[in-house]
Amino acid sequence: MNVLSAEQVILDAHYMARALELARKGVYTTHPNPRVGCVIVRDGQVVGEGWHVRTGEPHAEVHALRAAGGQARGATVYVTLEPCSHHGHTPPCADALINAGVGRVVAAMQDPNPEVAGRGLQRLAQAGIAVQSGVLEPEARLLNQGFIKRMEHGLPFVRVKLAMSLDGRTAMASGESQWITGPAARANVQRLRAQASVVLTGADTVLADGARLTVRAAELGLDEATTAQAMSRPPLRVLIDGRLRVPLNAPFFKAGPALVITCVTPDNQYPTGPECLVVPGVEGQVDLRSALVALAGRGVNEVLVEAGPSLAGALAQQGLVDEYVIFVAGKFLGSAARPLLDWPLEKLADGPQLKITEMRAVGDDWRVTAIPAPSADV
């Protein structure tokens, strides 16, 4: 392998950054596929760009090759994920690149899909094309955290959205909780929903708040074209309801298709209702890991959890949460108010370590992102 000049390393990062920008355009639509972008460069000029829009449609490389036409010959191809080597809905991109006669392929990361996993790059190299992987890899991984988690662990990436006061409370003791955060935070939540494969909630939330958890076009705060994209692939709304307590006339069910995950036989409860998925459970409590495994089996990459302290607390206690997104409102709800998570702990050492990765203002509220910190014994 040739040693790259410093100049080339900078150029590679530059074009990969553009490819990532293109990949991000698919953030609302590619599910269950990964978000992928591609840039083709010849003699210092971008001759083709493309991004994957939705499953069944061409991959990013194919869009870019079409745009480049004959100029792809001898060109360098930047792609945010290793080109595929297998026949899925579409023929392998590796073959398309070989047929187009490209000179070099730079990938941000290997495809974690076991059907690819290096074979795409290998195939290109065997055809005499210079290949490289790992340019802006952390950024590329971040964009497809869910797809990667599903491929590598058979579980979706679980993001728990919480909204709390500055003193860590979600609602008054009475349950009163509406409008803790402002419109900018709510738009932010709408976009988190639209990006997710699945929005997951629990029976308490649906019963107490009449929650529907839909994506509402007017509240996304996106331009018209992006709003249309987001609305074309709404997330599946999933209800964890171990005892099937939520009646069919709940607003949640009236708001559109939904999936119920339960651990009781649903025949009596929903003879003509939403799809039910039965997973193991104990005493009417759905085994949450089983539920997530089942969702991953259906191609779910990213789960957004919007639930009360009980379901969110249970997921947290079982180590099933990959990221917390906490909207913090500038107010105190006081010491009698409801806790962020139902998770009684006795010793300080039992408290889970988190790494706060970001805090930023969202309108008058603030958004805190935190991930479970790697600890010595995990």
Next chain:
Amino acid sequence: MNVLSAEQVILDAHYMARALELARKGVYTTHPNPRVGCVIVRDGQVVGEGWHVRTGEPHAEVHALRAAGGQARGATVYVTLEPCSHHGHTPPCADALINAGVGRVVAAMQDPNPEVAGRGLQRLAQAGIAVQSGVLEPEARLLNQGFIKRMEHGLPFVRVKLAMSLDGRTAMASGESQWITGPAARANVQRLRAQASVVLTGADTVLADGARLTVRAAELGLDEATTAQAMSRPPLRVLIDGRLRVPLNAPFFKAGPALVITCVTPDNQYPTGPECLVVPGVEGQVDLRSALVALAGRGVNEVLVEAGPSLAGALAQQGLVDEYVIFVAGKFLGSAARPLLDWPLEKLADGPQLKITEMRAVGDDWRVTAIPAPSADV
């Protein structure tokens, strides 16, 4: 008054920013005086700079005039607070500026001290010197929030420092709480203490945690010269102890001079102990507003409250808090842990509105600054 050119407005802001930078050097030492900086500019050159170091020593203007010498004649003087017009420990700065023959004086703000309150600038104007006030005024006010509050309201600026987990808890139910936040946050707290006129705490904290609340040179994280300055003017440690429950052999009392504010007659308890200040109280509970008024009467500009949820909650409930500085550790302590403030509220509408003014990373922890939000009915 002449209309200033845009160029002059920019230059004025530039030199005032430098004067504020100088003023900030006094952040640890000027108590009970305000922090003031001064820059003298002639023909586009800085010919003198000065800042007020400590009470009894020369004011910023005098230092700057000494540095400028004869070059002060016809020069422009930038000062972060209106020059004084009264005889205090030192003669009036307005007279010194007039005697030096300066041409123009630009102040960031009027002196809120009722003994000055515009008279300094008036005196200068009467001597034929061009005067102006209000350049970078918000920044100047921020630097002397305590002095301004004391002058305008007869109360100190009260900053409540809290440390909590991401779920808004300060300690386990058992009381276990050591080392929630890391060394960078602790150094930050040390600097907050060193800046304060007074560090205020309650009997519970001193009894349960053996808290001393001293400033420790090694933990300030400052350079040697600044550390020496900070240590030369330690904040007075003040204990609110309505029933005089804290014994004289508590680490708090052994750590140096302290003031006890109580509402019982202290004769029996402290025959030879620390100074006691008796203020009104009900059933052994010190009236907190009276305590703060008494402190302001002693020249206290800034109070840093480091106390448990009970005293901090009482100050918050009584509307006596000007700023919350909350250190947030990346961990959950769980729903059984102790609350941020003892302040039970029933209705959402009763919860105080806050404006989060800053969130920033401090080592592995985060620091949130919030102020009570102005509401319609206040």
